[in-house]
Amino acid sequence: MIDERKEAQASLYVVGALPPEEAREFEHSLRTDLELQLLITEFRSAADAMVVSFPRVQPPSDLKQRILRSIDSPVTGANIVPLRESDFGSWLMWVPWALAACFALLCIILLGTSASLRRQIADLRQNIEQISAASTESEQQRQELQTVIQQVTNYQQRIVELQTQVAQRNQEYQRDVTRLEDQLKQGTRQAQAERVQLNRQINEQQTLIDELKDTISQATAATSDRFAQTRIFALLPNPQSNLQAVGAAAFDTSAQQGVIVIQNLQPLPASQDYQLWFIDPRFSSPVSGGVFGPDARGQARYQFQANLAIEAVGGFAVSIERKGGVALPTGDAIIMRSN
Amino acid sequence: VNDPVTTVDDTQLLRRIAQQDRQAFSQLYDRYATVLYSTILRVLENRDDAADVMQEVFVTIWDKAGSYNPNVGRPFNWVLTMARNKAIDRLRAQKRRYSFVEEVAQELQPDTGFYDSGSAEIFGHERAGLIRAAVETLPLEQRQAIEMAFLGGMTQNEISAALQQPLGTIKARIRRGMLKLRENLKDLV
Numbered sequence: 001m002i003d004e005r006k007e008a009q010a011s012l013y014v015v016g017a018l019p020p021e022e023a024r025e026f027e028h029s030l031r032t033d034l035e036l037q038l039l040i041t042e043f044r045s046a047a048d049a050m051v052v053s054f055p056r057v058q059p060p061s062d063l064k065q066r067i068l069r070s071i072d073s074p075v076t077g078a079n080i081v082p083l084r085e086s087d088f089g090s091w092l093m094w095v096p097w098a099l100a101a102c103f104a105l106l107c108i109i110l111l112g113t114s115a116s117l118r119r120q121i122a123d124l125r126q127n128i129e130q131i132s133a134a135s136t137e138s139e140q141q142r143q144e145l146q147t148v149i150q151q152v153t154n155y156q157q158r159i160v161e162l163q164t165q166v167a168q169r170n171q172e173y174q175r176d177v178t179r180l181e182d183q184l185k186q187g188t189r190q191a192q193a194e195r196v197q198l199n200r201q202i203n204e205q206q207t208l209i210d211e212l213k214d215t216i217s218q219a220t221a222a223t224s225d226r227f228a229q230t231r232i233f234a235l236l237p238n239p240q241s242n243l244q245a246v247g248a249a250a251f252d253t254s255a256q257q258g259v260i261v262i263q264n265l266q267p268l269p270a271s272q273d274y275q276l277w278f279i280d281p282r283f284s285s286p287v288s289g290g291v292f293g294p295d296a297r298g299q300a301r302y303q304f305q306a307n308l309a310i311e312a313v314g315g316f317a318v319s320i321e322r323k324g325g326v327a328l329p330t331g332d333a334i335i336m337r338s339n
Numbered sequence: 340v341n342d343p344v345t346t347v348d349d350t351q352l353l354r355r356i357a358q359q360d361r362q363a364f365s366q367l368y369d370r371y372a373t374v375l376y377s378t379i380l381r382v383l384e385n386r387d388d389a390a391d392v393m394q395e396v397f398v399t400i401w402d403k404a405g406s407y408n409p410n411v412g413r414p415f416n417w418v419l420t421m422a423r424n425k426a427i428d429r430l431r432a433q434k435r436r437y438s439f440v441e442e443v444a445q446e447l448q449p450d451t452g453f454y455d456s457g458s459a460e461i462f463g464h465e466r467a468g469l470i471r472a473a474v475e476t477l478p479l480e481q482r483q484a485i486e487m488a489f490l491g492g493m494t495q496n497e498i499s500a501a502l503q504q505p506l507g508t509i510k511a512r513i514r515r516g517m518l519k520l521r522e523n524l525k526d527l528v
Binding site for chain 2: 046051055114
């Protein structure tokens with residue numbers, strides 16, 4: 001393939017415009033480049049044919065004679081040695097004929113060589129044309145391939161852009177998912193904590209309920225027991241006493257305590273107290289329940305605690321004793337239980 | 340020039356001239372004299388100088404015809420190259436420079452007033468006319484650059500300086516001109 005630079009060099013070389021050193025380099029490359037040799041031949045023929053376009057001017061009419069005379073000059077003809085008559089018949093007379101025959105043979109060979117070379121040149125031209133055609137086709141294919149490659153490159157770039165976008169979207173989605181997961185985890189932890197707190201509260205409430213239930217049960221049981229174990233006594237005046245005091249007493253045998261409420265009690269001297277007595281058949285004498293005094297209205301409310309274990313109280317009595325009480329009653333009972 | 344008959348005839352003439360055949364030499368002169376003289380005169384612009392160079396050319400043909408190698412080129416190319424080189428040598432010896440075709444054409448009045456004489460001997464009337472028409476299609480600046488090198492023996496740098504144009508412009512003109520010339524003359528030479 002001859003490029004533009006080679007074409008320019010070939011053009012300049014044919015018209016003789018190449019500088020000497022560049023012309024030598026070009027001739028060196030020309031030796032091995034058949035296509036370039038053919039181009040040179042075509043350029044040279046075209047350049048030579050250009051002279052046809054010049055205005056025709058006839059040479060001087062005597063120029064031909066001058067030239068013919070000059071080639072007939074002694075200098076030119078000096079090399080011609082005339083043959084001597086005596087030489088005829090000798091072997092030397094055959095030398096020109098032999099030379100002529102050789103020359104004729106040489107001409108024939110040269111003509112044959114020339115024809116062969118022309119055929120070779122024609123073949124070479126045909127080959128070059130075929131190669132040029134193939135080259136053109138290859139160039140077209142190359143250009144088409146180049147176009148396809150360009151399209152593929154464009155697609156690849158587009159794919160890379162799309163992949164980049166997808167990767168960015170994925171990263172964004174991943175970040176969103178991570179953020180949502182974190183929020184979900186945090187919410188779950190919070191919900192679990194709240195659930196634990198609620199469970200704890202429920203348990204506490206349940207415990208409280210249970211405790212309340214137990215308390216209620218216990219209270220209910222205690223209340224029922226207390227009322228079950230509590231005995232209430234009406235206290236009436238002793239007919240043998242002139243005092244009109246009345247009252248009531250309640251005693252819890254399980255707790256061994258009770259309360260007595262009396263009205264119409266007369267005030268006592270400072271040296272005397274009213275003393276309460278338990279009547280229990282298991283004991284031979286009343287058991288002291290403590291001393292008390294009435295208020296200004298003649299009423300007394302006295303809570304007491306048994307000092308001895310009273311299992312089956314049979315009644316209560318109140319007597320007037322010396323200050324602080326006595327171990328056994330000394331006076332008459334002013335009030336007794338009424339069954 | 341491509342005509343096999345002409346080529347073979349010219350080659351045979353040169354072979355006969357190599358054998359000092361005056362008749363062949365005379366025939367060759369008649370065939371080439373006008374085109375060679377016109378070309379030499381275009382270079383030298385002087386009839387006496389052109390006649391002297393013509394004589395040198397044909398004496399050389401007489402002496403060197405045996406060295407002609409058909410493989411190198413056709414007889415016409417060989418003879419034209421010889422005439423062109425001798426004319427350029429004479430021009431350089433006179434320390435002159437080639438003048439372009441348009442000026443030459445105006446100064447010189449062709450003797451015959453037509454072109455075919457001489458070139459028709461070599462190319463045939465019809466083909467010579469076609470060749471001339473093809474050459475004349477070249478743009479003037481391309482033809483000028485080509486002729487200054489081809490007939491004036493000027494290098495690309497000398498042409499660039501003479502025309503006051505960049506070297507690249509001169510190269511491009513010669514390349515485009517030669518390509519067009521080759522294309523136009525493809526089927527003619």
